[in-house]
Amino acid sequence: MSEKIFVITGNTGTGKTTVANYLADFYQMPKVVTHTTRLPRTGEQNGIDYYFESDTSFETMHYLERVEYDHKKYGSSHEGLSRAWEKNSYITIVLDTAGAITYAQTLGARAVIIFMTVSDINILKLRLVTRGDYEGNVAKRLESDEYQRDRELPAALAGVAHVVVNDDWAETKHTIDQIVQTAVNQTD
Numbered sequence: 001m002s003e004k005i006f007v008i009t010g011n012t013g014t015g016k017t018t019v020a021n022y023l024a025d026f027y028q029m030p031k032v033v034t035h036t037t038r039l040p041r042t043g044e045q046n047g048i049d050y051y052f053e054s055d056t057s058f059e060t061m062h063y064l065e066r067v068e069y070d071h072k073k074y075g076s077s078h079e080g081l082s083r084a085w086e087k088n089s090y091i092t093i094v095l096d097t098a099g100a101i102t103y104a105q106t107l108g109a110r111a112v113i114i115f116m117t118v119s120d121i122n123i124l125k126l127r128l129v130t131r132g133d134y135e136g137n138v139a140k141r142l143e144s145d146e147y148q149r150d151r152e153l154p155a156a157l158a159g160v161a162h163v164v165v166n167d168d169w170a171e172t173k174h175t176i177d178q179i180v181q182t183a184v185n186q187t188d
């Protein structure tokens, strides 16, 4: 069985983590834990949601790619990828679109790219607030350059990414199941 990574990308609040959790629960696909210098949200745990780093400790890892998002550093390390691939040939990672482009270019067909979106920004805002995000942070994030950039599928991912409109969870789950079946049946 050849190794594959399901790269789940798209804007803040579009349901990337929800999809990664579904793939972990129903397909036993481990999620690559990435590194960030942002502070943990309520309930987030070090080593599970992220490796929460200082500016100094962030620099000690070996990154396949790293970005700045909303003025904080994020990076996916070779160490984190190896840990996940030791557990299963099929793994997941949640990245912004800049990271997803790097994965598509670096790993080719081994990276199955899924671009998540939600039709209505007001529903997205509500989901973020219901998730427990502080309203001031939500407003700031929706104004960020990265949010504006990721409103549309980037040209570099056109024809490469599967686009999933996550308005209705039952439909999303069905689409994700189809994407997984296609990827698993594909011999590279």
Ligand SMILES: Nc1ncnc2c1ncn2[C@@H]1O[C@H](COP(=O)(O)OP(=O)(O)OP(=O)(O)O)[C@@H](O)[C@H]1O
Pocket: 010, 011, 012, 013, 014, 015, 016, 017, 018, 019, 127, 128, 130, 131, 166, 167, 168, 169, 170, 172
């Ligand atoms: N189809 C859906 N219907 C209703 N709520 C949803 C749906 N999908 C996800 N959610 C909820 O929306 C919120 C945001 O989802 P999630 O945390 O998965 O987004 P995300 O893309 O990982 O966000 P971020 O990039 O900001 O971490 C969560 O509270 C989640 O439970």
Ligand SMILES: Nc1nc2c(ncn2[C@@H]2O[C@H](COP(=O)(O)O)[C@@H](O)[C@H]2O)c(=O)[nH]1
Pocket: 010, 011, 012, 016, 034, 035, 038, 065, 066, 067, 069, 074, 075, 076, 094, 095, 096, 097, 098, 099, 100
């Ligand atoms: N390119 C990368 N993007 C990453 C990485 N880890 C997370 N992310 C993405 O950053 C934004 C913000 O995340 P949040 O948890 O603060 O809401 C989101 O799009 C994540 O998917 C990474 O290592 N590289």
